[in-house]
Amino acid sequence: MPTILIVDDEEDIRELIAINLLREEKYTLLEAINGLEALHLAKTKRPDLIILDLMLPEMDGLTVHKNLREDPRTVNIPVIMLTARGRLEEKIQGLEMGADDYLAKPFSPKELILRVRNLLRRTNQNHGGSLIETGPFSLDKNALKLHLEGDEIELTATEFKLLLSLIESPGITQERSDLLKKVWGYSDMIQTRTLDTHIKRLREKLGSNGNSIETVRGVGYRFLEETV
Amino acid sequence: MPTILIVDDEEDIRELIAINLLREEKYTLLEAINGLEALHLAKTKRPDLIILDLMLPEMDGLTVHKNLREDPRTVNIPVIMLTARGRLEEKIQGLEMGADDYLAKPFSPKELILRVRNLLRRTNQNHGGSLIETGPFSLDKNALKLHLEGDEIELTATEFKLLLSLIESPGITQERSDLLKKVWGYSDMIQTRTLDTHIKRLREKLGSNGNSIETVRGVGYRFLEETV
DNA sequence: TCCTGTCGTGACAATTACGTCACGACGAAC
DNA sequence: GTTCGTCGTGACGTAATTGTCACGACAGGA
Structure with missing residues (x-):
């Protein structure tokens, strides 16, 4: 059962994601509301996927992502980035840093599910199962x-x-x-x-x-x- | 040197993609203007990535994609889909069928480069290199x-x-x-x-x-x- | 300091895997 | 049908791999 880590300081967004993910398929969910917590969870629990809001208190999403990519324990975990409105600047910056996918708020639940499923399918084919x-x-x-x-x-x-x-x-x-x-x-x-x-x-x-x-x-x- | 197959019946789009890819990094390019040609090239030349326009004469992009996914020789090749305007219907349909990424026309050349690079990095890590x-x-x-x-x-x-x-x-x-x-x-x-x-x-x-x-x-x- | 359990290490024998060879079967070309 | 070259197959000797054991070193707790 794949584990997904949701990092967002807005509870209603976390809940929206959780509800949609839990309804569609069987996932284990982890939640974090700030960057430090997210990094700790990612390194100890090793989720299969991370949904990361760019706008976070204290440590912003891009910094969290950079940290994830620098640690061998987390470098291979795919990341879907969330941002308010699809601003091209952030979009390019995110992709440049190796984000695996990108979602602009407000997003369609159906699209979220599909992106999650696609990413998990890709990585399962490789890293996990080989x-x-x-x-x-x-x-x-x-x-x-x-x-x-x-x-x-x-x-x-x-x-x-x-x-x-x-x-x-x-x-x-x-x-x-x-x-x-x-x-x-x-x-x-x-x-x-x-x-x-x-x-x-x-x-x-x-x-x-x-x-x-x-x-x-x-x-x-x-x-x-x-x-x- | 990764090989990229571009499938689009509009010459100026093919040219735009080619110019930007060739300028940024060293790729080998293949071009196809319709679905049958694309499938034949994909199965014989086995490109590392396919950029596929949804709007094609005779056989549309989704059908091409379906064919690619049904053949073991091409099932693992990542696909970036192109469409005129980011219509949510097509977007969801494309992702549902397992497209690896999606780009709406008109697209920013920089974003194209980044998506190509990201996808190649992901797949190289796995399939090609292991x-x-x-x-x-x-x-x-x-x-x-x-x-x-x-x-x-x-x-x-x-x-x-x-x-x-x-x-x-x-x-x-x-x-x-x-x-x-x-x-x-x-x-x-x-x-x-x-x-x-x-x-x-x-x-x-x-x-x-x-x-x-x-x-x-x-x-x-x-x-x-x-x-x- | 002593005791106890775990780990590192070298040696050993049994097993397995490997490459080569000889011979026969088979396909393709004529 | 004949000929030639390629491939399948079984056997065999050699080399490598593997698991086990005995012994000593060492860390951690009493």
Whole structure:
């Protein structure tokens, strides 16, 4: 369940956001009314998303954002900035500092929800999960594992790198020399059966999905997203 | 050098975007004037970003976008949508379909540049590079390698997973049981020296940066972003 | 200071992964 | 059908990885 931190000193805005978020989907909410509190919460609780008003007492939103970006614990947390009226100055300044999105008050609740959902979807795909999903394949870059039709398949480091290289460009034929370079670091066009052997081992582990790795005779191999 | 695909049937808009992008940074540009051309280019050239006008002859932008999202080759390419005037209807529709950003004509060239830069930065962090960077450490999830102060350090699969677990939460102490679960999949609180041994091996490979892994006696280990 | 539990370290054996080879099967071109 | 080159496959030796253990060092509390 994603955690969202709302930073705003106006209670009715916090409430408006909270109500809309809670109604739409299941989120855990954190609230802060000033910059220091926000920074502390962000660094200890590590929310998945921060909605940050630019107008805050004492420490303004841009400063809070700068602080967030300077700490490795929070540098990757996406931020949606809020401001009264969409003043271009602040807008550009916010984007320049790496805000991930921007919302001008008064905003439409529907737009807020959509922006939150989009941002969470993007970051989940990457940072949190590091999952590459294609068809029935789900490759976990963190655990170095493959999930396939409910089964959890252990891959060796070489197999993982090979499958990753193939799966990252579905439908596209990769030449033998390219794969040898990507996975083994071979720079020359080496005559070796190593690649074939590992392809075979991969196909074995993929079981009935082994034919997702297609041989392109004389060229290389190709990953098919759909089993023919 | 990132490749950007511009899809718009108005030549002066394409030119405006091209001029501003080319002036600011080094990009490779592709241009398309209708949906079919855009889809073909996207699937064969695989640009890093697509700037897509909603108003196109024959196939409208939303349909193009839908097609992009349905093909594994293009599903991960971020899209900035362009529309005449920021009509809320289209805005919401675009975001709902997973557009990554939205720009209303007439737009400020500066804002365009910033949005492009932000989106590329976000996606590079994840998909393309899969690099986790903290201080002098640069962990490559695709190649399963560690770059540290110019050196390329080979890690075994176990070492990689262990370092990844630590480095993903810098400054935060991870309990032994958590690490055992994350890296080895042990569910019970097992009494083992395996973790210690691997920590030792990691520290050896990290050389003078070995003290970035701090022991928290009785609890676990902690990764420090800055060498003390 | 002593005691206790935790951690670091080096060595070791078992397991696993890896690359190579030989041979047979198969496709494509003629 | 024949020929040639590429690919699949099983086996095998080598190298690397891994988990465990024993012992000593050390920190923290009594």
